[in-house]
Amino acid sequence: MSITQDSLSISEVAEATGLTAHTLRYYERAGLMLHAVDRASSQHRRYSGADVAWVVFLTRLRSTSMPIARMREYVQLVRLGDDTTEARRDLLLEHRITVAAQLETMTQSLAHIDYKIANYTMKVDGS
Structure with a gap:
């Protein structure tokens, strides 16, 4: 180029x-x-x-917390071309499962935080 x-x-x-x-x-x-x-x-x-x-x-x-080593693996697959399409998809699908689990954990944590905030708000406001 x-x-x-x-x-x-x-x-x-x-x-x-x-x-x-x-x-x-x-x-x-x-x-x-x-x-x-x-x-x-x-x-x-x-x-x-x-x-x-x-x-x-x-x-x-x-x-999404993908480790550098895993990113490097993905890059190497991309460099190898279209013959690695399935392997790249599988790598990203595996990572997606990890990300979805992290997101679920964060969503649950946020719900607990919101619950505590609501309780404290009721105490502060006297409701």
């Missing part, structure tokens, strides 16, 4: 994604990018739109 006016610097990507430049560099060092991020003649990183979309997807996986 050639460097174009549409490519973004690491600071622009950090601002757009809410990540730090350190995290973006880490994702690259950890092998989580689909391919090496392009470099300008100054050797500064230049991210394409596809790179940014991939970083956003990685961020979503991390926000």
Whole structure:
């Protein structure tokens, strides 16, 4: 890919994604990018739109507590191409089960917190 006016610097990507430049560099060092991020003649990183979309997807996986090792496994499958579609789907389905269980636990915890708030509100308001 050639460097174009549409490519973004690491600071622009950090601002757009809410990540730090350190995290973006880490994702690259950890092998989580689909391919090496392009470099300008100054050797500064230049991210394409596809790179940014991939970083956003990685961020979503991390926000659901997917371990870096599991993310790396997923990335390796993507790099291998369409022959790994089933394996990628299965990996994401397994992760979805974990996320759904975490969500259920959080929902139950929120219900307990709401219950306590309602009790304290009744005591405070004298209702």
